Amino acid sequence: METYLEAEGLTKYFDGVAAVEDVSFVIRRKEIFGLLGPNGAGKTTTIRMLSTVLAPDAGDVCVGGHSVIREGDEVRKRIGICPQELALYPELSAVDNLVFFGRMAGLSGHEAKARARAVLVGVGLEARGSEVVKKYSGGMQRRVNIGIALMNRPELLFLDEPTVGIDPQSRNHIFETVLALRAEGTTVLYTTHYMEEADRLCDRIGVMDRGRIVAVGTPAELKRQVGDPDRTTLEEVFLHLTGRSLRD
Amino acid sequence: MTTFFRHAFILAAKDTQIFWRDRFGLVLAFLFPILFAFAFSHAVEDGGPPEAAPRLTVVAHEKHGVLREISAGLTASGWAVDERTRQEAVDAIENGEIEGFLLFPEDFGTSVATGGEVRIHVVVSGNHPAAEAVLQGVARAVGSRVETLALAARAVGALEPARPHDAEAMLEALRLPPLTSLEMTRMGQRRHNPANFTLPGYLTMFVFFAAALGAGAIVRERQTRTLERLLSTGVRAPSILAGKFLSGAGRGVAQLAVLWTVGVLGLSMDLGASPGAVVAVSLLFVLVSAAFGVMLAAMVDDLRSAATIGVFASLTLAPLGGCWWPLFIAPEWLQVIARLTPHGWANDAFNRLMLFGASASDVAPAMLALVVFASVFGAIALLRFRFSPPI
Numbered sequence: 001m002e003t004y005l006e007a008e009g010l011t012k013y014f015d016g017v018a019a020v021e022d023v024s025f026v027i028r029r030k031e032i033f034g035l036l037g038p039n040g041a042g043k044t045t046t047i048r049m050l051s052t053v054l055a056p057d058a059g060d061v062c063v064g065g066h067s068v069i070r071e072g073d074e075v076r077k078r079i080g081i082c083p084q085e086l087a088l089y090p091e092l093s094a095v096d097n098l099v100f101f102g103r104m105a106g107l108s109g110h111e112a113k114a115r116a117r118a119v120l121v122g123v124g125l126e127a128r129g130s131e132v133v134k135k136y137s138g139g140m141q142r143r144v145n146i147g148i149a150l151m152n153r154p155e156l157l158f159l160d161e162p163t164v165g166i167d168p169q170s171r172n173h174i175f176e177t178v179l180a181l182r183a184e185g186t187t188v189l190y191t192t193h194y195m196e197e198a199d200r201l202c203d204r205i206g207v208m209d210r211g212r213i214v215a216v217g218t219p220a221e222l223k224r225q226v227g228d229p230d231r232t233t234l235e236e237v238f239l240h241l242t243g244r245s246l247r248d
Numbered sequence: 249m250t251t252f253f254r255h256a257f258i259l260a261a262k263d264t265q266i267f268w269r270d271r272f273g274l275v276l277a278f279l280f281p282i283l284f285a286f287a288f289s290h291a292v293e294d295g296g297p298p299e300a301a302p303r304l305t306v307v308a309h310e311k312h313g314v315l316r317e318i319s320a321g322l323t324a325s326g327w328a329v330d331e332r333t334r335q336e337a338v339d340a341i342e343n344g345e346i347e348g349f350l351l352f353p354e355d356f357g358t359s360v361a362t363g364g365e366v367r368i369h370v371v372v373s374g375n376h377p378a379a380e381a382v383l384q385g386v387a388r389a390v391g392s393r394v395e396t397l398a399l400a401a402r403a404v405g406a407l408e409p410a411r412p413h414d415a416e417a418m419l420e421a422l423r424l425p426p427l428t429s430l431e432m433t434r435m436g437q438r439r440h441n442p443a444n445f446t447l448p449g450y451l452t453m454f455v456f457f458a459a460a461l462g463a464g465a466i467v468r469e470r471q472t473r474t475l476e477r478l479l480s481t482g483v484r485a486p487s488i489l490a491g492k493f494l495s496g497a498g499r500g501v502a503q504l505a506v507l508w509t510v511g512v513l514g515l516s517m518d519l520g521a522s523p524g525a526v527v528a529v530s531l532l533f534v535l536v537s538a539a540f541g542v543m544l545a546a547m548v549d550d551l552r553s554a555a556t557i558g559v560f561a562s563l564t565l566a567p568l569g570g571c572w573w574p575l576f577i578a579p580e581w582l583q584v585i586a587r588l589t590p591h592g593w594a595n596d597a598f599n600r601l602m603l604f605g606a607s608a609s610d611v612a613p614a615m616l617a618l619v620v621f622a623s624v625f626g627a628i629a630l631l632r633f634r635f636s637p638p639i
Contacts, residue, residue: 076482087477105481
């Protein structure tokens, strides 16, 4: 399978403390790559460097053949980001949110409206797109959050904990959306604290701890490191790799 | 460059769309200043001081004879004569109750009756030149009339040195007009419309207030990583800052349009001899406020700090900068402090233009000061702004 993203020696310090240190991994085209780790492991900092928002102190990332350091604009054209926060405007309708971010991504007004209609269908909100987002349930707001990331038809989609605090129905809808995107050819980087979610969705998983990648492989390969892959859960693998001590 | 402006305008349009849906924001930006301007314009208009008789505090050791005549003359001339003992008057000055008084010495009546040297003392609290001028004027007027009587007394004394003189009887005998008759004329045929200083004051206060509170919305966008998300779509940081500045300025311009219209049509406000200069000062103050809002967002990390500092700055700078009362009636130290605030420069310019008929060139220093404030606030915002929440 063709490599779509390649991170090499990514390092980032905050106030002299390494948040991410010498992280290297690849994501193949059209795969769902899970990035797992306890709180403070460096997942979000890594995503911010992969998506050109944060400049690495060392290392580089190549996305679709373009360096995030030297060709940031080319990289930004190819990516969509869904942060774990609801990075949208609750006072506006879902349509207005989508059109706004679409226009900021370079679409014309007409294109943005057409794309917003398509995206709303994709995230299952076509019937309520004109309502203001603050009246939505948590799950609906999460779906708008994902929809915004899809406005520029990204080749690589970053989903940072997209299912936090939502009901099973909304979570299931998001799973189906992600799987449909992969089927359409989108590459996905997915972070989550829910191990069963990663097990169900991800083709391969990278486990981070204390700013470093400690394991990469398919769910079955990771389980095999601990025991019988048919009887071992991903959560057992995770605790085996990152320890049982509490994290801040 | 085209993309820069395109992004800035789309961002500003989105913020404006949100602003028009924010009921509290609309009340704060438009309704409050209108209500305040109406209420305080009418309160000042209906108030007592301009209509009431001017008060004149007098210390006299006699309540009869010449002094009674003087008192009657002053009252007939429209003064409210307030008679006190010397100690009471001194205490009143120290308490700030009065600014000065006229002191007629113990031998005043005798001096007039005998044709001796007549003295009236003017006692004024420090640094009240206006009160001093009024009291001096009254003392001179009284003195000039009393001199006539003293002259007559001297003449009678020369003819009849052995006979004690009664000033009151002498007045009657000489049929002199009332001892004191001071004509008072209120300067100007038309009183100033109080809205000419209340509305500009509340306009500056609430334009700044709305911009300062707007900083909270920017901080919220940073916390929810919306700004970061914009950066990841290829929007440049300067475009985002320009968009935020534009939206703040657009909101301020809308406030100006509404408030000046209400002022002119609803409060019969007079923009003075240079309405263009009034508009120019208003627009410059809007730029200062918008830049302050972005600067505040650049300097704080969370919503609570943004709200606290925004409210504190607005409510502190407003009185210091002459939003609640005209600066020219404020003590000198307050006028000096006002020069450190954009409100002070703006209100001083508004007062000059709308109350004293100044021209655009007269308020050029104020306009320059506002440009400096906007530049400094904008530069700090550019240097300090962060697009991501603190780690």
